[in-house]
Amino acid sequence: MIKDQLFDAVADALSNLGVDSVPSGLVVERPARREHGDWSTNAALVSAKAAGRNPRELGQQLADYLTENRPAHVEALEIAGPGFVNFRLAATWLHDVLAEVLAEGEADYGRINLGDGLKVNIEFVSANPTGPIHAGGGRWGAYGDSVARIMARCGYAPHKEFYINDRGRQTQLFGASLTAAKNGESVPEDGYQGAYIDEWAAEMPDDVDPVAWGIERSLADARESLEQLNVVFDTWSSEKSMVDTGAEAAVMDRLRASGHVYEADGATWLRTSDFGDDQDRVLIKSNGDYTYLTPDIAYHLDKYNRGDYIIDVLGADHHGYVPRMKAALEALGSGGDTYEAIIGQNVKLMRGGEEVKMSKRAGNLVEIRDLVDEVGADVARFAYLLQSVDSPQTLDLDLLKTEASENPVFYVQYANARVHNIGIEADKRGIVRKPFADVDVSPLSHERELELLRQLSALGEVLEFACTERAPHHVSNWVRELARAFHGFYHDCPVLRDDVDADLQQARLWLVEASRIGLAIGLDLLGVSAPESM
Template sequence: EQQAAFGHSKVGAGKSVQVEFVSANPTGPLHVGHGRGAAYGAVVSNLLDTLGYEVHREYYVNDAGRQMHILAASVWLRYLDLAGETIVFPSNGYQGDYVWDIAATLHREQGDKFRHPAETIFADMVADEPAGGDKELHIDALIERAQNLLGDDLYREVFDEGLNTIVENIRKDLTQFGVKFDQWFSERRLMDSNALNDCIERLRAADRLYEKDGALWFRSTDFGDEKDRVVRRENGQTTYFASDIAYHLNKLERVDEAIDIWGADHHGYVPRVKAAITAMGEDPERLGVLLIQFAVLYKGGEKLAMSTRSGQFVTLRELREEVGSDAARFFYVMRRHDQHLDFDLDLATTKSNENPVYYIQYAHARICSVLRQAKEKGIANNAANLSRLIEPQENDLITQLAKYPEQVEKAGLNREPHRIAQYLRELATLFHTYYNAHHFLIDDTELRDARLNLCRATQIVTQNGLKLLDVSAPEKM
């Protein structure tokens, strides 16, 4: 009777939660590693929605940090190459083809507007690593040279061309992957507001800051962090950590609970963010941080590379085009978020029982086929005497269907989407076993109607579960 509402509850009614996920630096296309965080965050959000929470999905755009300046310098140098200058590209620049594409757009639309002689650019330049220098100092010096030669306005044009192009491509990739956000929150907007200064002053008033070597430090060791952290450098620039403190304070002002979904490489960052929240008088328990282990892609038994800086990686778009969104979305959430995921491309495209998403969708298609045949025979959707369902396969199926609401609640409250994936696979196995053991369109009208009702119930639960995972439920295969 509940149809699409079956499994929904009001466990979270009256509570607001923000889920921030993906939030990849807009310095290149999303790769398959980002895809796992996207799928996981989207399903956690769906589950919380189903439990009655008011859910706000958010992408934090890191559009003001050092990596963005490295991207801007990389785009400018590729542009200069296309403009006819002889450029030695920095070893620490972004080297993917997408950088050439952005540079080509700049050159095509703006001509020589941003051109400067290579001799001027590299005059008295700090040596790069291949020449015996330091790659970090070299790229920072190139960024400074670009800013000085171009001036604020022209540098911002180059910066924004890279930023806007990549953010738009990220939006497009995620939308096509079935992942949408309520807000794209700009770090630059946060910095342009007074939020950072307000945050620093709040920490200063609480006596949580001190000065050392010209920099301003946060006493994070008072809260269990391994060392104190800089919030404002000696040159007056605030750090990424300072922006993050201000952003999290902003979150907690908007919602009852915030959930951060980060890559496993951010594990050391959790205690310092919670320390800052505590130092400002907020309850750190209102922030939940879920760390996503890496997804490793395999094809033909071989591991594929994923490095944004070198440009050698498999993009999320390429993955989607190869295996389809359904298989990608399902495979990404098959395992717990804190377990490594080996993503087998060959298995994801196999039409066999070993491919779990195919197996589940095929169960749904089989149900649709049975119901279609019943309709063609003029069999109405009659009320049924379910006491006629006495076969072991029927009892197993009924028992599994009854577990669905509990599984949804556990998956949502524990942030464990894999529970739904596992549940659906078990349900599909039980239905396939039932389908192979019994006939449905039989002469015994009462038993026939009971079995068709069981088929419809299985169809509804399969559809509801797949919808939580943003995986389609095809009627024919």
């Protein structure tokens, strides 16, 4: 990539100017403003102090040296501001980008190898199987799935899991609530209620275990509504089966052997405070039952059978859980730098200008299903992925619905539809795209064309950052920028019109194809469809 070539050239120049080692903060980056050139380096600024030189003087020497020993495509160098060295490149560097996009295609363009095939187990959603998944849970579905897609394109081998808490007090309450509703009785204290309980109770046959049936009913609903959001899991793991197969008994033995287990108040405790937790945690209650923690430890060990690195995506309401899991894994000699918990902030739903407080037990749910029915999967998914998971998200259902047609996802999809329409229109007019090898792309010099290529050129950097930060919203932003660049190009640079020069037309046809590739890659990473017409 051009960026690496420039970086190497800068590092080489520095050493020739007597700067001994490459300074740690040295970067080659895209300036925020176009007038500062195509690329820029802070080399003089980060070197000046250690070298005992004036940054602007050093910058000038750097610019002089690089003017003498000019890297490919570089037309001019300038020193600006406190000592930035700015590169102005010929359009040929962007013509190379076009060739690269077309050569690598939808399958490989922007693909980078960060993971080196590392198997990553990523668990997300894992909502309790005691009712439909609410629209807040959809955020984790869209997020976890897109992180997996991004990591896959960055050389990791992700494995998506949903953990089923099909055991314990909540499931018993859920079953009892179904039974009560079926019999027309009032639900138990702290039980579940709401429309879905009545509906499901009505479906429930007489001769079934209400807990087991209810869990299956709930899981079927979860599977279906997540699939509507284009989220599909590789593995659904059952807590109950973990207990039934004795995995947690085995883990208890290992924990005891680790020397961090003790008995107190009739319960069995893990001294998680040895590993940074603020208090110790109960593994076996005084009534003999396991807490949620114990089978979950067994589950995390089990996950290491399907991955060498574990990611848990958790809502902010579970962040307090992380230290005890880390502690437990460390007590067993696992975890450490192979365990990562991502804490996402919760979703607030607004309807009619008021917050919709969601609770399965109270039964006032806005389900994923409702959201998808109202606005469609693409709008919902893009809305979830438009912002950082670190920020609390407010989804105004009225706004999403009424402004659905102005939703950014349509802006991007419309660009894709225009791409395909150009293909259809070219066929009608008998315009044939020649093989790329026979096409001269040098006529591409319009600012709109160059801007489009600049956006395409950024995919690799965006992908790397989105992957290491586990932040799909950077991909959302990139694909929006790409769509913007395409719409601008489309507006100002006709492709098929009679008055377009034949050579320019061929070059533009290939630029359109490169745009298609970029849009397809971006939308796929977000799990959003790329319709050819709208």
